[in-house]
Amino acid sequence: xxxxxxxxxxxxxxxxxxxxxxxxxxxxxxxxxxxxxxxxxxxxxxxxxxxxxxxxxxxxxxxxxxxxxxxxxxxxxxxxxxxxxxxxxxxxxxxxxxx
Amino acid sequence: xxxxxxxxxxxxxxxxxxxxxxxxxxxxxxxxxxxxxxxxxxxxxxxxxxxxxxxxxxxxxxxxxxxxxxxxxxxxxxxxxxxxxxxxxxxxxxxxxxxxxxxxxxxxxxxxxxxxxxxxxxxxxxxxxxxxxxxxxxxxxxxxxxxxxxxxxxxxxxxxxxxxxxxxxxxxxxxxxxxxxxxxxxxxxxxxxxxxxxxxxxxxxxxxxxxxxxxxxxxxxxxxxxxxxxxxxxxxxxxxxxxxxxxxxxxxxxxxxxxxxxxxxxxxxxxxxxxxxxxxxxxxxxxxxxxxxxxxxxxxxxxxxxxxxxxxxxxxxxxxxxxxxxxxxxxxxxxxxxxxxxxxxxxxxxxxxxxxxxxxxxxxxxxxxxxxxxxxxxxxxxxxxxxxxxxxxxxxxxxxxxxxxxxxxxxxxxxxxxxxxxxxxxxxxxxxxxxxxxxxxxxxxxxxxxxxxxxxxxxxxxxxxxxxxxxxxxxxxxxxxxxxxxxxxxxxxxxxxxxxxxxxxxxxxxxxxxxxxxxxxxxxxxxxxxxxxxxxxxxxxxxxxxxxxxxxxxxxxxxxxxxxxxxxxxxxxxxxxxxxxxxxxxxxxxxxxxxxxxxxxxxxxxxxxxxxxxxxxxxxxxxxxxxxxxxxxxxxxxxxxxxx
Numbered sequence: 216x217x218x219x220x221x222x223x224x225x226x227x228x229x230x231x232x233x234x235x236x237x238x239x240x241x242x243x244x245x246x247x248x249x250x251x252x253x254x255x256x257x258x259x260x261x262x263x264x265x266x267x268x269x270x271x272x273x274x275x276x277x278x279x280x281x282x283x284x285x286x287x288x289x290x291x292x293x294x295x296x297x298x299x300x301x302x303x304x305x306x307x308x309x310x311x312x313x314x
Numbered sequence: 315x316x317x318x319x320x321x322x323x324x325x326x327x328x329x330x331x332x333x334x335x336x337x338x339x340x341x342x343x344x345x346x347x348x349x350x351x352x353x354x355x356x357x358x359x360x361x362x363x364x365x366x367x368x369x370x371x372x373x374x375x376x377x378x379x380x381x382x383x384x385x386x387x388x389x390x391x392x393x394x395x396x397x398x399x400x401x402x403x404x405x406x407x408x409x410x411x412x413x414x415x416x417x418x419x420x421x422x423x424x425x426x427x428x429x430x431x432x433x434x435x436x437x438x439x440x441x442x443x444x445x446x447x448x449x450x451x452x453x454x455x456x457x458x459x460x461x462x463x464x465x466x467x468x469x470x471x472x473x474x475x476x477x478x479x480x481x482x483x484x485x486x487x488x489x490x491x492x493x494x495x496x497x498x499x500x501x502x503x504x505x506x507x508x509x510x511x512x513x514x515x516x517x518x519x520x521x522x523x524x525x526x527x528x529x530x531x532x533x534x535x536x537x538x539x540x541x542x543x544x545x546x547x548x549x550x551x552x553x554x555x556x557x558x559x560x561x562x563x564x565x566x567x568x569x570x571x572x573x574x575x576x577x578x579x580x581x582x583x584x585x586x587x588x589x590x591x592x593x594x595x596x597x598x599x600x601x602x603x604x605x606x607x608x609x610x611x612x613x614x615x616x617x618x619x620x621x622x623x624x625x626x627x628x629x630x631x632x633x634x635x636x637x638x639x640x641x642x643x644x645x646x647x648x649x650x651x652x653x654x655x656x657x658x659x660x661x662x663x664x665x666x667x668x669x670x671x672x673x674x675x676x677x678x679x680x681x682x683x684x685x686x687x688x689x690x691x692x693x694x695x696x697x698x699x700x701x702x703x704x705x706x707x708x709x710x711x712x713x714x715x716x717x718x719x720x721x722x723x724x725x726x727x728x729x730x731x732x733x734x735x736x737x738x739x740x741x742x743x744x745x746x747x748x749x750x751x752x753x754x755x756x757x758x759x760x761x762x763x764x765x766x767x768x769x770x771x772x773x774x775x776x777x778x779x780x781x782x783x784x785x786x787x788x789x790x791x792x793x794x795x796x797x798x799x800x801x802x803x804x805x806x807x808x809x810x811x812x813x814x815x816x817x818x819x820x821x822x823x824x825x826x827x828x829x830x831x832x833x834x835x836x837x838x839x840x841x842x843x844x845x846x847x848x849x850x851x852x853x854x855x856x857x858x859x860x861x862x863x864x865x866x867x868x869x870x871x872x873x874x875x876x877x878x879x880x881x882x883x884x885x886x887x888x889x890x891x892x893x894x895x896x897x898x899x900x901x902x903x904x905x906x907x908x909x910x911x912x913x914x915x916x917x918x919x920x921x922x923x924x925x926x927x928x929x930x931x932x933x934x935x936x937x938x939x940x941x942x943x944x945x946x947x948x949x950x951x952x953x954x955x956x957x958x
Contacts, residue, residue: 233939236936237936237939237943245936307934307936310933312931312933313933
């Protein structure tokens with residue numbers, strides 16, 4: 216299988232993630248969408264590393280996964296705090312910035 | 315030393331005094347020392363001016379330095395031009411300036427020291443400016459000094475600037491003369507454009523060599539005349555001079571009688587050869603002069619303020635001089651300027667002595683002063699007789715020459731006006747004499763209502779409540795100038811009457827004036843109307859054979875009009891008020907509808923657009939992410955397309 220297959224997979228995963236982020240009402244669902252987008256990026260990195268013969272992409276991916284974990288933890292913490300103060304995790308209720 | 319250097323010394327002495335007084339503040343604030351210093355400068359200036367006049371050898375001396383050099387050529391010069399006109403005029407200016415400064419020492423003795431120092435600083439500056447004007451070898455220097463003189467007049471009229479009327483009068487004088495000065499400036503510049511020089515000598519040579527284009531010259535001379543009109547208080551720009559009497563009386567004597575107001579006449583005399591090329595403008599000058607003389611004489615008849623009578627009389631006499639210039643015999647006008655300078659300064663200083671004694675300008679508060687102030691009365695009568703044009707007094711021959719030259723010039727209309735003015739002059743001046751110095755002493759309340767100084771030395775709380783003891787001849791520093799001026803006036807009168815010709819000038823000028831010799835009946839006629847005027851005044855205000863009120867009712871409408879100053883002041887104020895209101899309402903409309911309107915439309919538009927646009931901002935994070943993704947996608951598509 217060539218590089219294009221990996222890239223297509225990554226693009227599809229990214230699209231699914233973005234769709235989730237834009238359409239899910241639940242904040243946790245949005246976080247899941249973000250995870251998907253992150254992983255699509257990781258797939259890209261790994262695929263390019265594999266096909267270019269350089270390990271740097273691999274190393275970068277390991278870092279990215281670590282950061283993703285931290286980010287997920289941060290995101291969940293924000294959601295919990297949000298629930299504590301606003302008693303809801305539905306994104307369309309969180310419109311304090313409405314003009 | 316030649317007369318050129320002597321006149322230069324006379325010119326530089328007062329400016330040195332001014333600079334010292336202006337820079338050395340402690341000396342100025344000390345008051346009397348500053349006064350002594352300034353008087354010393356004026357005395358030195360007078361001595362130099364007199365010796366410069368004596369040393370004058372019949373040929374003009376020019377002492378000029380290059381000024382405003384550009385491309386190796388001097389655009390103008392600066393210096394002195396000593397000829398038969400300027401040296402005589404310089405003596406008059408220096409003399410009156412010196413006497414007035416001496417007189418002020420006593421007249422303003424109760425002023426605070428700082429104010430006195432300020433007064434003498436201005437006086438020195440004025441003496442310099444006027445002398446610079448008189449000696450100016452070119453029109454540019456003349457104009458600069460002309461403006462300086464106007465400035466000094468403003469400063470000195472507004473000397474008691476705490477008094478609203480004085481401040482108002484100063485501004486009025488400044489603006490009115492400035493209206494004329496604009497004309498003068500335009501005229502000078504236009505003349506420069508035509509002739510390429512400011513220099514009086516070169517211009518004169520061009521004029522006599524017929525090198526000046528006659529087309530358009532009338533406009534130039536008329537513009538120059540406008541300047542003279544403002545300074546020399548010709549109708550309709552005469553309105554400032556009576557108001558200028560708000561200044562101290564010595565200032566009125568110096569500036570508004572003897573020197574500054576004569577600057578216009580002097581300028582026209584200086585440029586008489588130029589005006590001779592434009593007879594149409596000369597005709598205007600003559601008619602306006604005669605009309606001004608009559609208007610002011612009528613106004614002088616109804617004034618109750620002694621200084622205002624003298625002020626209108628000055629306007630009237632300036633009209634006389636202008637008429638002579640308009641008749642083409644400027645030397646007669648200039649001679650009258652000199653004699654008038656002497657006796658009008660005398661009259662003003664005499665009036666100052668009276669005001670100082672009585673504590674009021676109002677004629678009805680005076681009366682019977684001849685017994686208490688005999689010396690003042692004598693010199694005042696000498697001045698009055700000079701002004702009335704009685705033989706053997708200062709103004710006789712000069713007035714005679716003017717009437718003769720106007721008659722010889724074929725100006726019958728102005729001549730008739732001037733004869734009428736001669737009658738009125740004698741009448742109103744003797745009205746003052748009889749009201750102030752003869753008759754019963756007026757019943758005066760202990761409190762003088764119109765104190766002449768806001769410093770309140772005659773106010774209710776003052777210690778001068780007992781006027782009976784205060785009414786006596788003034789102290790020596792005030793009396794001496796009066797006697798000097800009276801004797802000079804008398805001397806010039808006797809000498810000129812005996813000689814029967816204009817004094818001070820070379821034979822050429824005298825011969826020129828002699829060509830316009832008056833017809834034989836003129837002298838008796840002129841003296842006759844003057845005596846008739848005196849007689850009418852005597853009958854009305856001395857013997858009271860004719861009641862003043864019936865005389866007034868005889869001239870009912872004219873009197874009413876004259877009391878309102880012929881509505882000229884009202885007219886100007888109306889014009890100014892109407893113009894100001896119209897202009898401000900126009901500006902108001904522009905501000906309200908154009909300036910504010912544009913801003914209001916802009917702000918309304920901003921508010922509406924903002925209202926419409928705010929619905930985009932839902933506040934939901936997902937919508938923003940959606941926008942971001944779509945935007946990024948569009949960007950990618952665009953980049954892709956633009957690359958191919």
